[in-house]
Every structure is written in C-alpha cells, then in structure tokens.
Amino acid sequence: EIVLTQSPDTLSLSPGETATLSCRASRPVSTTYLAWYQQKPGQAPRLLMYGTTTRATGVPDRFSGRGSGTDFAVTISRLEPEDFAVYYCQQYGSSPLTFGGGTKVEIK
C-alpha cells in the first residue's frame, strides 16, 4: 500500500500568514489521484482539493495545491480564523485508498 507522510505535524501561525503543508508518498502517485481534506474538531472531514490542484466547490482561492510524483503540497495564503484545522492528504490511485497522518494548523 502507498504510505503518505505529512509534514510538519503541527504548524503554529497567526491569521494573515501563509501555511505550506507537505505530503510525501512512498511511491509515485499520478496528479489525478491526490486529494486534500480539512477536518475541524468533532466534525467529519471536508473535501478541499482533488486532482492535486482542483479546489472543491466553495473552497476559496487562497487554497492552492501543487506537486507531482511523490511530493505534494497545499498552500493556504492569508490564513483566516476558519482555516485553523487539521489537514489530510489522500491518494486514490491504488487500493487500498490511504490517508496521510495529518498536519494541524494552529493559532500561534
């Protein structure tokens, strides 16, 4: 199975700053098959991005994704209070579908 490793574990930032979250795969993943989710405490994950760069419906353009091969990232520009959450990457190129361990973006 493809193992996804996210870094850092925690990012402490202030509103208005920029967050860059990384996701590394244990073997190459096509850009078509990489998604990101946002999860807040006590809530289900929410789809943020798919196909590496495509924002889900309603996701603001301060979220952007990039990457290829084994290295992927999402950047959150101008952090808003509602952006502080845990973010997970997910690959859907091979079975079993797998998720990364998450990056928590917390208020500094």
Place this chain on the structure above:
Amino acid sequence: QVHLVQSGAEVKRPGASVTVSCEASGYTFTNYAIHWVRQAPGQRPEWMGWINIDSGNTKYSQKFQGRITITRDTSANTVYMELSSLRSEDTAVYYCARNYRGSLEFMDVWGQGTTVTVSS
C-alpha cells in the same frame, strides 16, 4: 442539498458485531458509490471499503476482508456497514462518504459520523 445521515452511537462487547446505517438524500442514490472510512481517536482516517449502489458490487480493504459487509437498500436510499468480531482496536468514529465519480475514488460528501465503542 446532499446529505448523508448516519445511525447513532453504539457500545459493543468484544466479539460482537455492529451495523451502522447511512441514509442518503438530495441526489440520485444509484449514481454514486458509497465509501466507509473510520477514524480512531487522534489517528488518521482509514478506508474500509465501498459499494457500487447500482450494481451492489463491493470492494473491501484487505485489512477488513472477512469481517466487513457493506450492503445497500435502494428502496430506502440507505447503505449498511456491518463489522464483526469486534475488538477494542475497532473503537473509532465510522463515516460513510459519497464517492465523487467513477474511478476517482475520493469523497465529496460525508456523513456526520457514528461513534462505535468496543469495551468489556
């Protein structure tokens, strides 16, 4: 408005089985597969399997093969996930989630989650 509404929390003894339901509304039920994903406290989400609602075909993670059964009732727009031979490590929040489209197996709509606690 697309919604997936799951059944309530469960407490089970080790060795027992649990069934969690997921009722869909706001879209054509047979057009989208449904995944089951669980998340133990403080852990990453873990994919368990999915069902093609139209055909009833299923695909399970090898980790759960033999213990998991996913079924659907198209007359009730409901999917069921049964997990048997429960152990303490199965304590988690269980989510159903809609598959985006075809072979693009990511989840665009999620249920609210069902907490399953396995304890003696």
